[in-house]
Amino acid sequence: MMKYLLLACAGLAAHLTQAQTENWAVSLISPAMTLNADAVLRLDELNYTVRSPTDAVLRVRQVITILNEKADGKAQLVVPYDKFSKVTDIEGAIFDASGKQVKRLKQAEITDLAYAQDNYADDSRYKVAQFSRQLAYPYTVEFRYEVSSRNLMFYPTWQPQDDERLSVIHSRFIVDVPAMMPLRYKEANLTRTLTKQASTEVKDGFAYAWQVDTLPAIEQEPLAPMLAERVPTVYTAPNQFTVQDYIGSCATWKDVGDFYYVLNKGRDALPDAVRRQVQELVAGEKTVAGKVQKIYDQLQKQARYISIQLGIGGWQTIEASRVAQTHYGDCKALTNYTKAMLGVVGIPAYEALVKAGESAPDIRTDLPGFQFNHVFLCVPNNRDTLWLECTSQLSPVGYLGNFTGNRHVLLITPEGGKLVRTPAYTPDNNRQRRSATVVLTPEGAATVHVQSVYTGLQQEPYIDVIHGLTHDQQRDWLIKSTNLPSFELTGFGFAETKATIPAITETITLSTRRWASPSGSRLFLPLNLLSATSLAPVLTKPRQSPVVLKYTYDFEDTDTIRYTLPDGFAPEYALAPLSLDTKFGTYQARADVQGNQLIYTRRLRMHRGRYPAEAYADYADFRKKVARADKAQLVLIKKEVAAVAPK
Incomplete structure (x- = not known):
């Protein structure tokens, strides 16, 4: 008993000595590490020790400074476990801006919860540690925890910068393995190589160690690659393992x-x-x-x-x-x-x-x-x-x-x-084919009938609408998702076609008092109120990351809108056809008049791809030209006025 008491006292003394030598004052953080950041990871230590194919322990220590309310979630610790693992220790402390320890985590502030919910049977659980008292910003929290595991199918991933708005001052990852169980790993975005040496934790084993310092928060950019592609990451995996008497290996697929x-x-x-x-x-x-x-x-x-x-x-x-x-x-x-x-x-x-x-x-x-x-x-x-x-x-x-x-x-x-x-879907699979008739009045009002056929990825948002909403809810959803000036939805319907490339046909009829805008003897007619494209986000700083148009960018939208013009009205001038052809996609639009019929056609075809950072300017320019074309208006004027108009 005296032996264990001395060991416990020695451990407590080590913690107290460390706490006395460490200073978590916010003033010690470099201004460069708070730029674009909601939180700063001051210290991050992750140690994973594999003792055998059925026994491993994970020890983690983190010190995080919370700069504002957006990062409050990082002041909470969540540790999952199941029948094959056990949380053996959780400790914590909270510090004010000056670095003074205000309190330590109490057992009453650690809750044990189950994952189980409706339509979900799971014996996994998780412990949640959260301080009952929150300090004024900025404040700092420290957590330490330990988890032992008897299921080694999964090894940990080290990615200290798991949020664009998080900066990292110091992080270290150590994996100790027996010599007969060599570590399998994959590095990404690391500027420093690992160190490998004899393990002090595992007899006749090896210790692999990685470390990063001074990682500023990342400028958030549109169409950027996933965070894991831009921050230092180490993935690890077992070679051999045993779980519940089943022996396995991950050496090959x-x-x-x-x-x-x-x-x-x-x-x-x-x-x-x-x-x-x-x-x-x-x-x-x-x-x-x-x-x-x-x-x-x-x-x-x-x-x-x-x-x-x-x-x-x-x-x-x-x-x-x-x-x-x-x-x-x-x-x-x-x-x-x-x-x-x-x-x-x-x-x-x-x-x-x-x-x-x-x-x-x-x-x-x-x-x-x-x-x-x-x-x-x-x-x-x-x-x-x-x-x-x-x-x-x-x-x-x-x-x-x-x-x-x-x-x-x-x-x-x-x-x-x-x-x-698995198969990839192309623009030919992911289509929106829209056909509309619009009957205009001299005052700019209109009655509209629209039929839209969505295929592939473009029909997916409508599945839940058709099968998960009542008729009245579908009506409300359509009203909210139809981007038109004040209108009355007079009818709608959906039809589903199940196939390898499924399709949904949406039919709506509506009336609006302001499809076109009257001004004296003229009507200003926006040609494309149904499928207008927005501008790409504007960059305020030179772009750093590649441009990634993801899988959902493989699509084609075609629109054919037939306008019946009011009696006595004709276009004041013709609209020149527009055609754009870029590496990001193509666009065509034109308006043709046949008697009192004005036929507007539009086709936008996009495809996924990965481009260098400097390509964003060209992409934004393409989007700008498309958005400008989508806002094109045709001026209609009464024929008798046009006949006497000065040349």
Whole structure:
């Protein structure tokens, strides 16, 4: 007992000595480190020690100065854990602007919460530490915590500057591993090389260390690459690991797939009654595509999605027989269930692991590991591979959209993992085709009928509108999203076409008192009130980052608006056709008169790409020219006035 008491006293004395020598006064921060910053990371120490394939500990210490209310979230600590990990220690302190410690974190200020919520079953939990008393700005918080883990499928990522509005004074990352478990890592945006030496934490092991100093906050720029592409980052991954008696390796993508395959092998058995139903369902279908369609339709009618993350169940599916009984499951379970039904009729299919999400980056293909957050299904069909999003009751066969499209996925085969890429959607897939008729009065009022067909990515915002809103809510949504002067929506409707490239047709009729503006004997007619483009943001400083037009920039918008002019009115002058052709996209617009009909046509085609920083000026100029053209007005004048107008 005396031995442990002496050790505890020694540890406390070390903390007290360190606290006495450290000074967290805000005045010590260089002005350059507060420029564009909401918070300053004064000290950041992350130590990850791997003792064996089943045992690791993470120790973290952070000192952060909060400059304003925008960074209050950084004064709160959130530490996740689950049945394979344990939070063994959390400490904290808060300091005023002078660097004086005002108080230490109390146990009552640490709460323990569950992730579980509606449609979500998860045994993961998290501890939240937050001071009950907030100081005047600026103030400083310090947190220390320790987490032990028995699941080494995942190693930590070091990215001290995780926010553009955060500056970093000092950060250090140390990983200790046994000699028989060499560290696998990937560096990005580092100016200093790592150091590697004998470990003092692990017997016969090695310590890898990285350090960065003086990282100012980053100027926020439009169309910039993701933050991870611009700040120092180190990704780490295991070589070998063991979790709940399952042994795995991340040395290659084949190995990653092998582990997932073994983890879920034998969980696709279906009850005999379900097998008979599947066979009857596809009876008479001659093609693979036809059989897949019927089975997928059946899945969407019967099953619903519930996220299940229980223990190793976060990666191991529940059995297909249970899904058949309960009619629900998570992405793994519904994918496995669909695969099992296809197997009944002899159609092979493979789970596809993916990092899903509209803004999610692609996985790091040169660092195999568990970088995924979702599973869906791949059905080979000669050269026409079919992709099935088994968690959706709305997606058509073959369509991935921006959730899982245009990225690498890992197919799980009996021979191991195979890395492939999902389809990308082009401007020809992502279209808005708009046709409108506008009948004008001499006073500038109009009755309008518009039909818009949206395909691919452009139809996605309308899915929730059609299936998630009532008729009255849809009407309110249309009124809010239609950018016109005061108008009355007199009718609307939606029609959905399910296909590999799905489409939604929107039809609206409306009346407005001010489509054109009268002035004496003239009417000033804006030609494009429905699809006007905005200006690109103006830069106030020289641009630093590349210009990235993301996946959603692959689109084509075409508009054809037929105006019926008021009796006695004609254009005072012709509008010259405009055509722009740049590396970012193309634009054409023209207005033609045929009797009392004025036909306005417009076509904007954009495509994604990555360009150097200096290209932003050209991009902004293109957007400016398009925006100016979209604001073009045609002056209409009464014919009798035009006849006597001076030459």
